[in-house]
Amino acid sequence: MKRVYLDNAATTPISPEVVNVMLPLLQNEFGNPSSSHSYGRQVKAIIETSRRTIASKLNCLPAEIIFTSGGTEADNMAIYTSIETLGVKRIISSEIEHHAVGHTIEHLKETFGIKLEYVALDEKGNVNLSDLENRLKSDEKTLVSLMHANNEIGTLLPIQDVSEICKRNNALFHCDTVQTVGHLPLDLKELDIDFITCAAHKLHGPKGVGFLYINKKNRAHAFIQGGSQERGLRGGTENIYGIAGMAKAIELACDDMEEHKNHVQGLKTYMIDQLTSIFEDMKFHGEIDPDKSLYTVLNCCFPKSENQGLLLFSLDLKGVACSGGSACTSGANLGSHVLKGINADMSRPNARFSFSRYTTKEDVDFAIDQLKAIYKI
Ligand SMILES: Cc1ncc(COP(=O)(O)O)c(C=O)c1O
Numbered sequence: 001m002k003r004v005y006l007d008n009a010a011t012t013p014i015s016p017e018v019v020n021v022m023l024p025l026l027q028n029e030f031g032n033p034s035s036s037h038s039y040g041r042q043v044k045a046i047i048e049t050s051r052r053t054i055a056s057k058l059n060c061l062p063a064e065i066i067f068t069s070g071g072t073e074a075d076n077m078a079i080y081t082s083i084e085t086l087g088v089k090r091i092i093s094s095e096i097e098h099h100a101v102g103h104t105i106e107h108l109k110e111t112f113g114i115k116l117e118y119v120a121l122d123e124k125g126n127v128n129l130s131d132l133e134n135r136l137k138s139d140e141k142t143l144v145s146l147m148h149a150n151n152e153i154g155t156l157l158p159i160q161d162v163s164e165i166c167k168r169n170n171a172l173f174h175c176d177t178v179q180t181v182g183h184l185p186l187d188l189k190e191l192d193i194d195f196i197t198c199a200a201h202k203l204h205g206p207k208g209v210g211f212l213y214i215n216k217k218n219r220a221h222a223f224i225q226g227g228s229q230e231r232g233l234r235g236g237t238e239n240i241y242g243i244a245g246m247a248k249a250i251e252l253a254c255d256d257m258e259e260h261k262n263h264v265q266g267l268k269t270y271m272i273d274q275l276t277s278i279f280e281d282m283k284f285h286g287e288i289d290p291d292k293s294l295y296t297v298l299n300c301c302f303p304k305s306e307n308q309g310l311l312l313f314s315l316d317l318k319g320v321a322c323s324g325g326s327a328c329t330s331g332a333n334l335g336s337h338v339l340k341g342i343n344a345d346m347s348r349p350n351a352r353f354s355f356s357r358y359t360t361k362e363d364v365d366f367a368i369d370q371l372k373a374i375y376k377i
Contacts, residue, residue, distance in 0.1 A: 003319040004363040008202075009151050009179060009297050010323055014245070015204035015364075021248040022206065022241050031240050034227060043240050050247035054211065057254040058196075060188040066212045066230050067243050071199030072100040077223040077234070078195035079104050081214070082143040083114060085221045085326055086172060089176035090115035092135055093145040095341035096125055096152075101145055101176055102337070115140070119156045124287045125155035127341045129165060136169035147176040148184070148196075152325040152338040153286025154297030156184075163192050172218075178202055178210075182253030184263070194218055198250075200242065204356070209242030213340035227337030260357040261351050265295040271364050272298065278368070278377060279303055285344050299325075299352045300348035301345060305375060308349035311339060315351065318370040322353045 001045060001065040004014070004264040011253060014338040025046065031039030033047055048062070068074045079101065091105050095118050109116040117135055120128040127146060144166050159175060172197040182203035186196065189323040192215075199210040214220055226235020233289050254259070271292075276282045283301035302311065312324055325336035339346055353367065 001273065001319050002366065003321065004366050006306070006320060006322045006353040006355065006359065006363065006367055008356040008359070009352065010355050011201045011207065012204045013100060013203075013358060014206055015249065015252060017252055018205055018245045018248045022245040025241050026246055029240065033240060034229065046240055046244050047238055050243045052246040054250050055121075057250050058186055058188050058213065059190070060213060061216055064188070064213050064216050066214060066233050067238060068210050068212055068234065069208055069239070070201070070210040071098075071176070071197050074197035074210050075100040075174075075178075075197075076104050076174055077212050078197060078214075079108065079143065080144060080170050080223060081176065081218070081220045082194070083108060086143075087141045087220060088114070088143040088172060090117065090138075090142045091134065091138045091145060092117045092119055092142055092171075094119050094127060094147075095325070096121065096150055097145065097335075098149055098151055098339040100176070100178075101147070101174075105145065105246065121342060123342055123344075124285075124292075125150055125153050125338070126287070126292070127157060127162070127248040129158070129161060132162070133165050133352070136165065142169075142171040144171050144172060145174040145176070145178075149177075149179040149294035149297070150338060151179050151297070152336060153342070154221070154294040155300045156287040156289075156292050156294055157221050159193070160191060167192050179296070181256070183294065183296060185257065186255075188213060188215075193247060198246075198310050200246035200249055203249050203253045206245040207244045209239050209244070209246050217321050247266045251337060261295055263291055263357060264355045264359065267359055268295055268298050270361065271353065274364075274368050275300060275371075278372060279375070283345070285339060285342070285350060296356065297352065297354045299350060302349045302351070302371075304348050311351060311374065312331055314374045315367070315370060318373065320370050322351050322367070324350060325352060357361075 029042040033044040051062040051065050108114040120131040128209050172194045177196040178199045181198040194215045196213045201207040224234045285299040
């Protein structure tokens with residue numbers, strides 16, 4: 001059966017170039033990077049070269065990159081570090097963050113009594129910047145944690161503006177950039193941000209590896225206690241294959257970003273145009289304006305139908321892989337906290353289609369044909 005994959009915000013296929021980097025390492029390099037003999041030193045060199053590659057693509061110092069097991073750990077590390085080490089007493093975030101942030105800050109509120117406030121959003125998920133600035137007019141040491149691009153609806157944060165607001169008001173800024181590293185330019189010397197995060201599998205790298213960027217002006221203590229890996233901040237033998245694969249994935253994504261962006265934005269615009277002409281009263285959740293929306297994500301709000309509860313299931317049966325929202329909660333069937341957070345019309349069926357540089361126009365046409373068949377158009 002023909003199948004198309006339109007769920008790239010959940011995860012992306014690993015690219016052949018990344019596999020080519022990882023395979024020989026898996027076959028030949030087994031040393032422990034903490035060992036002082038040649039086997040260890042060889043592997044340690046791979047880790048440090050990877051760190052330099054990533055730092056050069058993001059314009060930061062290699063020492064500001066801490067390798068983690070992925071986006072969730074990196075988000076946790078940023079938030080815990082700001083509380084345990086940097087004196088944060090209050091967090092300002094939004095109700096539409098990924099659970100890696102949302103559940104972490106709720107836990108910190110319940111367990112440690114950290115104050116938690118949510119910034120006002122509009123119906124497309126845009127942050128109200130005046131509300132943010134007003135909330136920051138207090139002497140309490142505050143962390144602002146807002147994501148760069150929402151993984152369910154694609155709405156982008158004006159990251160430079162938020163960074164300036166935080167700086168003006170002496171607040172720390174953590175930006176969950178898991179959906180944007182390698183997809184949008186990030187110059188960390190230009191942007192004054194305290195923490196950003198990455199998961200390699202969102203940009204054609206391997207799963208189970210990511211990083212946290214910590215601005216050098218912030219001192220941090222161990223997040224995972226153990227050995228002295230990652231400058232003592234994260235104990236545990238490093239995932240060298242993952243780290244080398246991630247560096248290659250970031251290099252490829254950053255070097256060809258403009259080309260990939262034009263290709264993927266073209267597909268997204270095409271899908272919007274097709275759906276709008278096929279369905280009466282077609283709507284989309286979140287921003288779709290290319291300047292305000294991540295080009296890889298399109299959250300569709302379809303007209304009501306008899307079997308609307310089965311839309312995703314029907315698409316899957318017809319070979320179209322997409323999702324209702326975040327993959328992390330799709331098994332829990334609790335309804336999307338993001339759509340609730342922007343007061344979206346939940347009486348209509350929705351589906352998130354997300355694209356990558358490997359997606360083709362034929363894939364989009366196939367998905368549209370299956371939607372037409374389901375809606376009997
Ligand atoms: C915005 C965002 N943050 C964090 C994560 C968590 O990343 P990981 O599953 O690699 O830990 C994801 C993954 O879906 C994400 O989309």
